Ligand SMILES: NC(=O)C1=CN([C@@H]2O[C@H](COP(=O)(O)OP(=O)(O)OC[C@H]3O[C@@H](n4cnc5c(N)ncnc54)[C@H](OP(=O)(O)O)[C@@H]3O)[C@@H](O)[C@H]2O)C=CC1
């Protein structure tokens with residue numbers, strides 16, 4: 001198998017760097033140090049969300065690098081997401097503008113609807129509204145209206161590409177039918193235990209690029225819905241030994257060979273560097289077949305608070 005592409009073309013005409021630097025759970029100085037190092041060694045795609053509450057720190061790192069001439073804005077690709085409390089038309093526009101301000105960017109490269117399951121907008125900036133019993137307050141929004149808000153941001157030049165996250169094929173189809181600007185990206189959980197072949201087929205037919213989140217199985221997240229560990233899987237570890245690579249590199253290589261973007265997070269400089277070395281070599285066809293047999297429909301992000309929402313995984317894929 002040939003080495004893998006470092007960029008993929010979006011249907012918006014823009015190129016997305018395949019390897020994205022994930023920032024969920026990274027904040028403050030730890031975030032700044034990790035991100036600055038990642039940009040230094042060549043990462044060009046940053047993934048964040050309004051709800052990660054770290055956009056301002058990311059904006060500081062980006063503007064320092066641009067101001068000092070170490071980075072050019074046009075070489076950078078920044079993705080952020082509109083949270084479920086802001087899915088009404090005007091709220092979605094305001095959310096994108098807030099992100100833009102936090103990130104100190106004149107335009108966003110990619111804006112995603114973070115999740116299709118809405119939450120009540122209390123009007124006071126609360127991102128995770130709860131009722132008196134501590135239960136998350138769900139709300140249903142017309143997602144085609146959210147999409148039209150996203151289209152207006154593209155038409156005004158504030159956002160280059162727009163897409164979806166955690167949507168099923170049926171939900172994407174609903175957006176696709178109403179869209180004048182088509183979704184160019186689907187960000188979804190994807191790794192060896194949740195390989196997402198059906199959605200991949202659907203997206204590739206529509207020229208929607210997929211971005212895999214939790215590609216290593218999100219081992220650092222204490223709220224994972226399963227204790228399984230792709231990084232410790234015996235098959236993955238054996239292949240790693242045979243290739244002279246780490247288990248993490250095998251997990252990432254398997255995904256980049258499938259021509260999807262991959263978003264992985266590390267706060268550790270050695271692991272940040274290690275995760276970048278996944279392009280110029282390849283697992284073999286035999287390895288790929290072995291890894292395909294590991295698929296077992298395990299989600300690490302269960303979104304338990306949303307299970308009773310009518311939009312919650314309205315079909316198996
Ligand atoms: N759209 C959505 O709903 C979601 C989007 N995301 C995005 O995707 C990104 C990636 O997902 P994430 O949950 O972070 O999961 P990952 O699968 O990337 O796992 C990250 C964890 O793996 C560890 N790690 C990183 N590199 C290595 C390595 N080489 N060897 C061993 N361990 C390693 C990290 O620890 P350490 O930091 O110590 O290196 C960290 O704890 C997020 O940061 C976020 O940007 C995530 C979840 C949902």
Ligand SMILES: O=C1CO[C@H](CO)[C@@H](O)[C@@H]1O
Pocket residue numbers: 024049114115301303
């Ligand atoms: O991006 C994300 C990271 O994890 C969060 C907590 O489950 C999610 O809300 C979100 O989708």
